Amino acid sequence: MARALMAGPRDKLPSVIATLHEMKLIHIIDHHGEDETFRIGKPLPPAADLSENLVKLRSIANLLAVKTPPKKKETVRIEELRGKILTLELNITEEDAARKKAEALLSDLDRRIDELRPFAALELALETYRGYGTIAVLVGHIVKEVSEADFEGVPTEVFQAPGFVAVFAPKSAADQVLGVLAKFGFTQIDIPTGEGNPEALLDEALADLEKWKARLEEIEGRLETLRDRHAAFVVAAEEVLEVEVDKAEAPLRFAVSDHSFVIDGWLPSARSAELRERFEAMGIFVESEEPHRSHEPEEPPVLLRNPKPVRPFEFLVHLYSTPNYHELDPTQFLSLAAPFFFGFMIGDAGYGALFIALGIVAMIRLNRESIWWRIFMVTAIGGVWALILGLFIFGEAFGIPFHPPPAHLEELSFETFGISIPLQPIIHKAFGVADMVYLSILFAAMHLGTAYIIGFVNEIRHNKKHALAKLGWFLCLFGLFTLLTFSLRWNGIALWVWNVPLGWFPRTIEPLGLSGFVGVKLPLVSLVLIFGAFLALTESVIAPIEIAGLLANIMSYTRLAGLGIGKAAIASAFNTILFRGMIFPGQIGFVILGIVFLIMAHLLVFLLGWISAGIQALRLNYVEAFIKFYKGNGTPFRPFGMRTTQEV
Amino acid sequence: MVADPFAALSAAITMAGTGIATAWAEKVVGGATVGAMAEKPELFGRGLILMVLPETIVVFGLVIALQLLSKVGAP
Numbered sequence: 001m002a003r004a005l006m007a008g009p010r011d012k013l014p015s016v017i018a019t020l021h022e023m024k025l026i027h028i029i030d031h032h033g034e035d036e037t038f039r040i041g042k043p044l045p046p047a048a049d050l051s052e053n054l055v056k057l058r059s060i061a062n063l064l065a066v067k068t069p070p071k072k073k074e075t076v077r078i079e080e081l082r083g084k085i086l087t088l089e090l091n092i093t094e095e096d097a098a099r100k101k102a103e104a105l106l107s108d109l110d111r112r113i114d115e116l117r118p119f120a121a122l123e124l125a126l127e128t129y130r131g132y133g134t135i136a137v138l139v140g141h142i143v144k145e146v147s148e149a150d151f152e153g154v155p156t157e158v159f160q161a162p163g164f165v166a167v168f169a170p171k172s173a174a175d176q177v178l179g180v181l182a183k184f185g186f187t188q189i190d191i192p193t194g195e196g197n198p199e200a201l202l203d204e205a206l207a208d209l210e211k212w213k214a215r216l217e218e219i220e221g222r223l224e225t226l227r228d229r230h231a232a233f234v235v236a237a238e239e240v241l242e243v244e245v246d247k248a249e250a251p252l253r254f255a256v257s258d259h260s261f262v263i264d265g266w267l268p269s270a271r272s273a274e275l276r277e278r279f280e281a282m283g284i285f286v287e288s289e290e291p292h293r294s295h296e297p298e299e300p301p302v303l304l305r306n307p308k309p310v311r312p313f314e315f316l317v318h319l320y321s322t323p324n325y326h327e328l329d330p331t332q333f334l335s336l337a338a339p340f341f342f343g344f345m346i347g348d349a350g351y352g353a354l355f356i357a358l359g360i361v362a363m364i365r366l367n368r369e370s371i372w373w374r375i376f377m378v379t380a381i382g383g384v385w386a387l388i389l390g391l392f393i394f395g396e397a398f399g400i401p402f403h404p405p406p407a408h409l410e411e412l413s414f415e416t417f418g419i420s421i422p423l424q425p426i427i428h429k430a431f432g433v434a435d436m437v438y439l440s441i442l443f444a445a446m447h448l449g450t451a452y453i454i455g456f457v458n459e460i461r462h463n464k465k466h467a468l469a470k471l472g473w474f475l476c477l478f479g480l481f482t483l484l485t486f487s488l489r490w491n492g493i494a495l496w497v498w499n500v501p502l503g504w505f506p507r508t509i510e511p512l513g514l515s516g517f518v519g520v521k522l523p524l525v526s527l528v529l530i531f532g533a534f535l536a537l538t539e540s541v542i543a544p545i546e547i548a549g550l551l552a553n554i555m556s557y558t559r560l561a562g563l564g565i566g567k568a569a570i571a572s573a574f575n576t577i578l579f580r581g582m583i584f585p586g587q588i589g590f591v592i593l594g595i596v597f598l599i600m601a602h603l604l605v606f607l608l609g610w611i612s613a614g615i616q617a618l619r620l621n622y623v624e625a626f627i628k629f630y631k632g633n634g635t636p637f638r639p640f641g642m643r644t645t646q647e648v
Numbered sequence: 649m650v651a652d653p654f655a656a657l658s659a660a661i662t663m664a665g666t667g668i669a670t671a672w673a674e675k676v677v678g679g680a681t682v683g684a685m686a687e688k689p690e691l692f693g694r695g696l697i698l699m700v701l702p703e704t705i706v707v708f709g710l711v712i713a714l715q716l717l718s719k720v721g722a723p
Contacts (some may be wrong), residue, residue, distance in 0.1 A: 112712070318693075320693050320697070321693070357717060433714060552704065555708060555709055555711055558703050559710075562710045615696070618696070619697065619703070
């Protein structure tokens, strides 16, 4: 990044803004107006009008409920916008007012109908419930039927319909009557306003309701037509207006004096010449320079630059934190490790092929800008690993192994179906738990080791002490790894690693001939290496305590084995139950049902695998590895003129 | 026949205990994360990391359980 400064006469501001917006090159640093001469600029004159139009347009879009962008695009000219928006607003606010009125009326009518309905059953005119001097009228819902005899001598008159009662009683005895009614589950209701036969009133209200419902439908139909006709315009106009408002309000970010302006910002160094050429032709002063190595008061923004296949992974780095300007971009590290871990946990040719297929569908059908496109791409790359590992290492597809494990010939496999696949598994998941766990530890050492090396490179550029600490941790990791490999030698893979790649590793400390510690046979050099962590004393006094933490980090990778085996076990359990229980017996009904269940079960395993393996693969990178070298907290490069796309 | 039933039982208890511990811890963290995300949606990444941290507990449980199972004789 280079820091650029542009200065020019104020009357050229609009054309400069237009060019900047078109070039999408400068990440503007906002001016805060702390200067006497250079204050924060004022928006360009059309800004007020433009924002007003934008607000109107947004309210129109809201009223019309325009959500999805319409299929056909419409081109909009800024000069016609105002007139068109005003007419549209007039039309729509009118319709909207009518709709609101109809909706209010409908809810009033609904309430009225609810009130009237019980009274209609009693067939007493509404005015008979009111206007007495000495008689109290108690009306309400009731659970059990009540008769005049129940009121123990109080003179009452009772009118009843199912679940509803009206009791006329002297006011003096009202409390007593209420007490009796309470035993019958009485809840009092208000008497509706109005006069006349409630049944007639109810019919009238119902007729009104129908009428208004029809009218509301009519209004909504009209709004629908308006939406169909104008949605494309609204979306296009909103886009155009947002850009124009952006431009018109840009001076708020510049330093402006009475006659000149200054724009301060960052741009990719490689393009400074382009900027200079373009603006010097317009008579604007441009100056740009690389930031000094020393700590600048302001960190330059960060533009990640990665080869194309790695780019879908960038969002995963931003999800954690944008790298700062002074460190290596971890995207490539992540793009190698995360899909491999994902593939190792899935470890199944069938699911791997499905992930790839999903990725291909996404590539064709989805918009490249969308977050889902990136998610599908990332999982498809994981799917490639799953396919490779599933075919050549684990030898299974959809939880069914190509060949039954040697000691368990009765297990379900592709041979059961008469399919012979000429690939022999190297590790059989269910019976190679130790292999899986050791492989996880091996991957942990490689992954964390790389993380420390990147950390070392990051630190050596500005803090030699911290770089030394990274080196110490790397040695400690290596010591722990050799110790673990040594103690797991009973496992074939560990033994191979111990004898071949680690063949050079000193087993004993030669001149002393020591090969153990208090009678236990141990590679002592490993122990010495573990104390390499004390180099981290340069980082902090308590850092060496973290040796246990590092061991925990390594152990944490055994989730690779755990998830891999667990998922395969669930899939194979479903397979065994459904094939042996429903499909093999051969009754046609059960076979169909069995196949349906089988598809559902595999869909479940597939989705669970996707979520859990995806999150775990990310987590191993974020929590275990990134902490070792990655600081982040950078500002993403957002050049003026680039429309902000939706983030996760 | 299982050579050491207590080893098998211990493995089961280890898995159950660490599983419950993880679930409880994730419940607390997850609830708080969703709350924080309502205020600041960009905390999703950080939240995800904190959310999956307690899983280490059950992974340790798994390692211990596997070690215990190696003490269980072949059926």
